[in-house]
Amino acid sequence: MGWYESLVDSIESVGRGIDRAVTGTIDVVGGGLDSAIDTVKENPGKSAFFAAAAVATGGVALAAAPAIGAAASAAGLGVAGGTLSGAAASSAGLAAIGGGSLASGGGGMLLGTQIITATGAAGGAAVSGSFLKMQSK
Structure with a gap:
């Protein structure tokens, strides 16, 4: 062969x-x-509550993503961590959360924003699920 x-x-x-x-x-x-x-x-009522909580917390996380990115950059995350401010810090922090810039092979700011939003939605779903479980006992 x-x-x-x-x-x-x-x-x-x-x-x-x-x-x-x-x-x-x-x-x-x-x-x-x-x-x-x-x-x-x-469980249609509980399911609607669960979904609404996930959407609400995901929306809050999406709105807070730039601030979270700036905080991540200020905390030293990323190449220029701690040296930037304003929109540059937000962009750098979101890119760092997303695995790095697109140019370096990471997911960039978009992936960073998606990670933050998904984490917020998952957190809301988990908390609402725990709440509903406690209420059913």
Whole structure:
């Protein structure tokens, strides 16, 4: 077998591995989605409260993202951490939270903002879920 056939076999093997991983993930997510839908059907009021809390806290986190980015930069996060102020500090902090600038291969300010927003929404969902669990006892 030559190098070309070996390369093709390797690529096919990787493709089969990816296919198995994706198929397995879809099966797991599909089962979890069915369970989530059943829970929402059984508890529509609680589910609405849970969703509203997640949206509200995610929105607050989105609005606060520039300030959080500036605080992260002031705390020394990122290359120029602690040396910038204003919009530059906010941008640098958000980029640092996002894994670095786009030019350096990171996710940039957009990913930093998304991480902050998702964290805020997840926090709100967790707190509201805990509240609802306490109320149901």
